Amino acid sequence: MAQLTLPQLERHLYAAADILRGKMDAAQYQDYIFGMLFLKRASDQFDVAQAALVKKLVAEGKSQEQAERISEARGAYKAHEFYVPQESRWSTIVGKSRTEPAEALNVALAQLENHNHQALDGVLSYISFTESRGGNTKLTKPVIQQLIDHFSEYRLSNEDFEFPDLLGYAYEYLIGEFADEGGKKGGQFYTPRSVIRMMNQLVKPQSGMSVYDPCCGSAGMLILAKEYVQDHGGDESHLSVYGQEDNGSAWAMARMNLLMHGVADGVIHHGDTLADPQHVQGGQLQRFDRILTNPPFAQNYRRAGMKFAERMGYGWTPELGKKADLMFIQHVLAVLEADGVAASVMPHGVLFRGGEEQKIRRQIIEEGRLEAVIGIGPNVFYGTGIPACILVLRGRDGAPEGRRDGVLFINADREVTAGRTQNLLEAQHAEKIVSAYESWNEIPGFARVVKVSELAQNDYNLNIRRYVDNTPAPEPQDVRAHLYGGVPRSEIAARKAQFDAFGIEPEGALFRLRDGDPEYVDFLSEGYEATAARIPGLAQEREVVLGRAFHTWWREHREQLAKLPVHRQKSQTREELLTTFVAALKPVGVLDSNQLAGAAAAWWFDAKNDLDVLMAKNFKGLIDGWVRSIASAFEEPSAKADAKTKARYRAAMRKAREHRLVPELIPAYVKQLETAEALVAKLDAEVKAGSPPKKTSKAGQGDGVDEEDEEDLDLTQVLPPEELTALKKKQREAKLDLAEIKASFVRKLSEAADELTPAQAQEVVLGFLNADLFARMARFIAADRRALVDVFRRWGLKYAVTMADLEQERESSAKRLQGYLEELGYA
Numbered sequence: 001m002a003q004l005t006l007p008q009l010e011r012h013l014y015a016a017a018d019i020l021r022g023k024m025d026a027a028q029y030q031d032y033i034f035g036m037l038f039l040k041r042a043s044d045q046f047d048v049a050q051a052a053l054v055k056k057l058v059a060e061g062k063s064q065e066q067a068e069r070i071s072e073a074r075g076a077y078k079a080h081e082f083y084v085p086q087e088s089r090w091s092t093i094v095g096k097s098r099t100e101p102a103e104a105l106n107v108a109l110a111q112l113e114n115h116n117h118q119a120l121d122g123v124l125s126y127i128s129f130t131e132s133r134g135g136n137t138k139l140t141k142p143v144i145q146q147l148i149d150h151f152s153e154y155r156l157s158n159e160d161f162e163f164p165d166l167l168g169y170a171y172e173y174l175i176g177e178f179a180d181e182g183g184k185k186g187g188q189f190y191t192p193r194s195v196i197r198m199m200n201q202l203v204k205p206q207s208g209m210s211v212y213d214p215c216c217g218s219a220g221m222l223i224l225a226k227e228y229v230q231d232h233g234g235d236e237s238h239l240s241v242y243g244q245e246d247n248g249s250a251w252a253m254a255r256m257n258l259l260m261h262g263v264a265d266g267v268i269h270h271g272d273t274l275a276d277p278q279h280v281q282g283g284q285l286q287r288f289d290r291i292l293t294n295p296p297f298a299q300n301y302r303r304a305g306m307k308f309a310e311r312m313g314y315g316w317t318p319e320l321g322k323k324a325d326l327m328f329i330q331h332v333l334a335v336l337e338a339d340g341v342a343a344s345v346m347p348h349g350v351l352f353r354g355g356e357e358q359k360i361r362r363q364i365i366e367e368g369r370l371e372a373v374i375g376i377g378p379n380v381f382y383g384t385g386i387p388a389c390i391l392v393l394r395g396r397d398g399a400p401e402g403r404r405d406g407v408l409f410i411n412a413d414r415e416v417t418a419g420r421t422q423n424l425l426e427a428q429h430a431e432k433i434v435s436a437y438e439s440w441n442e443i444p445g446f447a448r449v450v451k452v453s454e455l456a457q458n459d460y461n462l463n464i465r466r467y468v469d470n471t472p473a474p475e476p477q478d479v480r481a482h483l484y485g486g487v488p489r490s491e492i493a494a495r496k497a498q499f500d501a502f503g504i505e506p507e508g509a510l511f512r513l514r515d516g517d518p519e520y521v522d523f524l525s526e527g528y529e530a531t532a533a534r535i536p537g538l539a540q541e542r543e544v545v546l547g548r549a550f551h552t553w554w555r556e557h558r559e560q561l562a563k564l565p566v567h568r569q570k571s572q573t574r575e576e577l578l579t580t581f582v583a584a585l586k587p588v589g590v591l592d593s594n595q596l597a598g599a600a601a602a603w604w605f606d607a608k609n610d611l612d613v614l615m616a617k618n619f620k621g622l623i624d625g626w627v628r629s630i631a632s633a634f635e636e637p638s639a640k641a642d643a644k645t646k647a648r649y650r651a652a653m654r655k656a657r658e659h660r661l662v663p664e665l666i667p668a669y670v671k672q673l674e675t676a677e678a679l680v681a682k683l684d685a686e687v688k689a690g691s692p693p694k695k696t697s698k699a700g701q702g703d704g705v706d707e708e709d710e711e712d713l714d715l716t717q718v719l720p721p722e723e724l725t726a727l728k729k730k731q732r733e734a735k736l737d738l739a740e741i742k743a744s745f746v747r748k749l750s751e752a753a754d755e756l757t758p759a760q761a762q763e764v765v766l767g768f769l770n771a772d773l774f775a776r777m778a779r780f781i782a783a784d785r786r787a788l789v790d791v792f793r794r795w796g797l798k799y800a801v802t803m804a805d806l807e808q809e810r811e812s813s814a815k816r817l818q819g820y821l822e823e824l825g826y827a
Contacts, residue, residue, distance in 0.1 A: 003162040007629040009170040018645045030178045035127035044157040046084035088112040101144040102129035126252045162625050163612040168261035189217035189250035191294045198430035199343040200228040205290045207234035212288035214273040216243030219254035221292040233571035243268045274301045291342035298322035314360040325350045340395040351462035362460045368398035372408040375464040377416035379423045406449040411468040428598020445470045485802040486520030502539035528796030535789050546588045553584040565618045599776040619761040627753045630656040631746045665752035676738040683731040690719035
C-alpha cells in the first residue's frame with residue numbers, strides 16, 4: 001500500500017470531523033475525533049510491532065503458535081512501549097461495531113488506558129461514546145458506525161507514513177482547524193504556532209534543558225520547543241518538557257498530542273496552576289530552564305488555600321475583577337532557574353494598571369527580572385481581537401551584562417498580515433522582532449531600550465506607545481510649494497533611502513532644477529503621473545542586479561539541498577542557506593536584512609514538510625508523494641455529505657488540478673484540457689443564446705417568460721430547430737470529450753511522474769524551491785516599489801497644482817460663466 005502523504009492524512013482527519021459537523025460544535029466533537037484517532041493509531045502501530053515480534057520469535061526457533069501466544073502477553077514488550085489488549089484492537093472494535101459501537105469504543109479506551117497507565121492514566125476517561133459529558137452531545141449508533149468505517153479506510157502505523165512525524169503534524173493541523181472553528185473556546189487551548197515559534201526564538205531552548213508551560217493547553221509550546229531544538233541541530237530527545245493544564249479536555253488533548261509526536265516522557269499534570277502547582281520536588285517547587293506560556297486572560301483566583309503562596313512575594317492583585325494576569329507572571333518567576341529565560345503572552349492591561357499591579361511591576365523591574373516588552377498586533381490570537389504583548393523574563397541572575405539597566409520595548413503591532421478571520425504573524429515579522437531583541441539597539445518607531453530611571457519617573461507605566469510610538473509622521477505640507485509650485489528638496493532628501501534602494505537619483509530622473517530656487521525642484525514637463533508610471537522601469541536595472549545575485553547565490557548553494565537525502569544535515573543546511581542568502585543579497589541594497597532573513601525563513605518553513613519527505617524518500621519519492629496527494633483530492637465525498645462539505649471537496653479538486661507539478665509534467669494535457677473546457681463553455685453559451693425562451697403557464701413562475709411579454713423579447717439570436725439540434729449534439733460530444741480528458745488526469749500525471757529519472761526529479765524539485773524563494777523575495781520588492789511610486793504621487797497631488805493655477809482656473813471659469821449668462825440674456 002502506498003504511504004500516506006500529509007495532505008492525504010489531513011483531508012482524511014478533517015473528513016472525520018465532517019461526519020459530526022452540524023450535529024455539535026467543534027469544542028464538543030474534537031474529543032470524539034481525537035479519541036478515535038488515538039485508538040486507531042495505537043492499534044495499527046501495535047499490529048506492526050506484534051507482527052515483528054512474532055517473526056523474530058519464529059526466526060529464533062519458536063513455532064508460529066508459540067510465537068503468537070507470547071506476542072499476546074504484556075511482558076513481551078518494553079515498559080515504555082504501548083501495549084494494546086485484544087479489546088482495544090481495531091479489528092475487535094470493527095467486529096462489535098454492528099451491534100454496540102459506542103460500548104465497544106468505551107471498553108477499548110478503558111482497556112488501553114488500564115494496560116498503559118503510566119502514559120495514559122486518566123487521559124482517555126474524559127471521552128465517552130455512551131454518555132453526555134461536559135456538555136457533549138450523545139452520538140447515535142449510525143453516526144458512530146460511520147466514524148468507525150471512516151477511520152478504517154487507512155492504516156496509521158509509522159510504516160504507512162512518508163516521513164516519521166507525519167501523524168504529529170496532522171494532529172497539530174486538526175487542533176488548529178478545531179481552534180479556528182471553535183472561536184473563543186478554541187483560543188482557550190490553542191496559541192497560533194507562528195507566535196510560539198517566535199517565542200522559542202526569543203528564549204532559545206537547548207538540548208539538555210527543561211521547558212515548562214504552566215497553562216499548556218494542547219501542549220503546542222512544548223512540542224514546538226522540541227522542534228526548535230531539532231531545527232537548530234540539537235537532540236530534541238534530551239529536552240525535558242513539563243506542563244500543567246486546568247481544563248480536563250485540553251489536558252487530555254495535550255497528553256495525546258505529545259504521544260502522537262513520539263514524546264512519551266513529557267510530564268503534564270492536571271489542575272489549577274495558581275491554586276495548586278503540581279510540579280514539586282522534595283517539597284519545593286520544581287525549577288525550569290525555559291518557560292513558555294500563554295495563560296488565560298482576565299481570570300479570577302482565590303488566595304485562601306493557595307499552595308506555595310510564597311510565590312506571590314511581589315504582592316497580590318485583587319482576587320475579583322479578573323486581574324489574575326500578574327499572578328501567573330509571579331508563578332513563572334518563582335519557578336524559573338536563576339539563569340533561566342521565560343516568555344509569556346499577556347494582555348496589555350498588565351503594563352499600565354495601577355494599584356497593587358503597579359507595585360508588583362515596580363519590584364519586578366527593580367530586581368531586573370523584566371528584560372523586554374513586545375507588543376503584538378491585534379486579532380492574532382483566537383478568541384480575542386485585542387492586541388496582546390509578550391513579556392521576556394529572567395531568573396534571579398537577571399539579564400546578561402549590558403542589558404541590566406533598562407527594559408527593551410518593541411512596538412510590533414504593525415507586524416502582521418491581514419487574514420480572512422485572523423491576522424497572521426508570519427516568519428518575516430518574527431525575524432524582525434527577534435533581530436531587534438538580539439541587537440538590543442534603538443530602531444526609530446520600532447524598538448527602544450528604556451532606562452529604569454525613566455520607567456520610575458513614569459510610575460512604572462509600561463504602556464508601549466509611551467516609549468515607542470510608531471504612529472506614522474504627518475504628511476509634510478510646504479506652504480510655499482502649495483503657493484508657487486515645486487517640490488521641497490528637504491522632502492526628497494527624507495526619502496533618499498527609498499530611492500537609493502532602487503538606484504534612482506530623483507533629482508536627475510524624476511525632477512528638473514528650478515531656476516533661481518535652489519531649495520525646490522520642478523516636476524518634468526510630461527506631468528507627474530507620466531513620471532510616476534516610469535518609476536518601475538527606472539527601478540528595473542537594480543532589480544535585475546538583485547536577480548542576478550540571487551541566481552548566483554543559488555548556483556553556489558543548491559548542492560546543499562541536492563545532497564540533503566545523502567548527508568541528512570537539515571539544521572546545518574538551514575543555517576548555511578539562511579546566513580549566506582542575507583550575506584549575498586544585502587549588498588545589492590534593494591532589500592534590508594530583515595526582509596531577506598524573513599523571506600528565507602518563511603521559505604524554509606513552507607518547505608519543511610517536503611524536506612522531511614526528501615530526506616526520507618529522495619527527490620523521486622517526494623514527487624510520487626505529490627502525485628498521491630493530488631490523486632487523493634479526486635476522491636468523491638460521502639453521499640451523506642452536506643453542501644458545505646461537497647463544496648470543500650470540489651475546491652480541493654480544483655486546487656489539486658492547479659498544482660504546479662501538473663503543467664511541469666503534462667503541459668500538453670493541460671493545453672488539451674483548457675481547449676476542451678473553452679469549447680464546452682463556448683457551446684454552452686451558443687446553445688443558451690440560440691434556444692427559444694421557455695414559456696410558463698403562470699406568470700411569475702418557472703424560468704421562462706409570460707406570453708404577454710413575448711413580443712418584447714429579442715428573438716433574433718434564436719436558431720432554427722434543426723440548427724439548434726445540431727448545436728446541442730456538438731455540445732454533448734464536447735462534454736463527453738471533456739469528461740474523458742478529466743478522467744485520464746490522474747493516470748497521465750502518474751505516468752509522467754513514473755517516467756522521470758532521478759536526475760530529472762531532482763531538477764523539478766529544486767526548480768520549485770528556487771521559484772518559491774525568488775517569489776518570496778519578489779513580494780518584498782514589489783511592495784517597496786509600490787511604496788516608492790506612492791511617495792512620488794503624493795508629491796504630485798500636493799504640489800503639482802499651485803495656488804496661482806487654482807486662481808487662474810477660477811478666473812477662466814468665471815469668464816466662461818459670464819459668457820453663458822450673456823448668451824442667455826442675464827447679463
